Amino acid sequence: MTDWIARRCLVAGRVQGVFYRASTRARAQSLGVTGYARNLPDGRVEVLACGSASAVQALCEWLWEGPPAAHVTAVYVETIAPADLREQPGSFATG
Numbered sequence: 001m002t003d004w005i006a007r008r009c010l011v012a013g014r015v016q017g018v019f020y021r022a023s024t025r026a027r028a029q030s031l032g033v034t035g036y037a038r039n040l041p042d043g044r045v046e047v048l049a050c051g052s053a054s055a056v057q058a059l060c061e062w063l064w065e066g067p068p069a070a071h072v073t074a075v076y077v078e079t080i081a082p083a084d085l086r087e088q089p090g091s092f093a094t095g
Contacts, residue, residue: 004088005056006035006080009047011063013073020045021094023067024059031055034089048080050088 011020021037024047028035033055035048047063049056063075
């Protein structure tokens with residue numbers, strides 16, 4: 001797939017211990033987005049989103065919402081050049 005894009009997002013707020021990663025995986029899978037969501041030691045969640053521009057954009061917008069128990073205060077989005085990734089992830093993982 002040559003028309004995929006990648007975004008690295010850092011999500012701040014109450015996003016750990018509220019099923020944020022699992023909810024992100026479910027939303028990503030429904031959109032056909034691959035990558036991962038993982039907790040960071042500082043309390044944020046890091047999300048790598050890879051896929052079509054429209055699907056990745058939809059996921060990035062959803063990150064502001066998250067699951068019902070989450071309270072998102074910021075989402076920082078960084079563009080990742082596809083060449084900087086060895087290959088597009090084949091699934092969406094949580095870790």
